[in-house]
Amino acid sequence: xxxxxxxxxxxxxxxxxxxxxxxxxxxxxxxxxxxxxxxxxxxxxxxxxxxxxxxxxxxxxxxxxxxxxxxxxxxxxxxxxxxxxxxxxxxxxxxxxxxxxxxxxxxxxxxxxxxxxxxxxxxxxxxxxxxxxxxxxxxxxx
Numbered sequence: 032x033x034x035x036x037x038x039x040x041x042x043x044x045x046x047x048x049x050x051x052x053x054x055x056x057x058x059x060x061x062x063x064x065x066x067x068x069x070x071x072x073x074x075x076x077x078x079x080x081x082x083x084x085x086x087x088x089x090x091x092x093x094x095x096x097x098x099x100x101x102x103x104x105x106x107x108x109x110x111x112x113x114x115x116x117x118x119x120x121x122x123x124x125x126x127x128x129x130x131x132x133x134x135x136x137x138x139x140x141x142x143x144x145x146x147x148x149x150x151x152x153x154x155x156x157x158x159x160x161x162x163x164x165x166x167x168x169x170x171x172x173x
Contacts, residue, residue: 047075052090052099055117055124057110063131064089064102071098084116099124 058064064087068074071091080088086101101117103110110129118124 047078047090047097049078049080049121050123052097052121053123053125054093054096054098055114055121055127056098056100057113057117057127057129058100058102059108059110059113059131061102061105064100067100067130071100080120084120086113086116086120088117088120 056067058067068089068091071089071093073092075090075092075097077088078090080086085104085107087104089100089102091098091100099117099121101113103113114127
């Protein structure tokens with residue numbers, strides 16, 4: 032009989048440490064954090080974080096993965112500091128996601144509105160020299 036990983040087992044606050052989280056999820060806005068929190072199958076209790084780490088964290092599980100979601104302090108810009116603090120506070124994070132509303136994603140210069148980046152599209156970035164590049168996966172073509 033297969034194990035049902037969607038069921039929420041009882042959690043003892045002493046069960047988790049900062050080393051148990053392997054997926055880091057970054058949000059720049061509180062609205063993005065709220066939606067990200069709703070994606071968790073299970074929420075874990077807060078853990079202590081260093082005084083110099085000003086991120087807001089939500090801890091939890093999606094499937095079999097322990098996830099730490101970080102949100103920038105209100106009124107703050109610059110996601111690189113948030114990523115640095117997350118990696119310092121959660122040293123076993125091996126996968127990072129920047130998830131958000133895509134306000135900074137450039138539109139396509141095409142006259143065809145079906146080629147613009149819209150809600151539901153996914154942009155995957157990858158480094159190329161000193162600049163990042165990205166590939167757009169349009170929701171209606173996936």
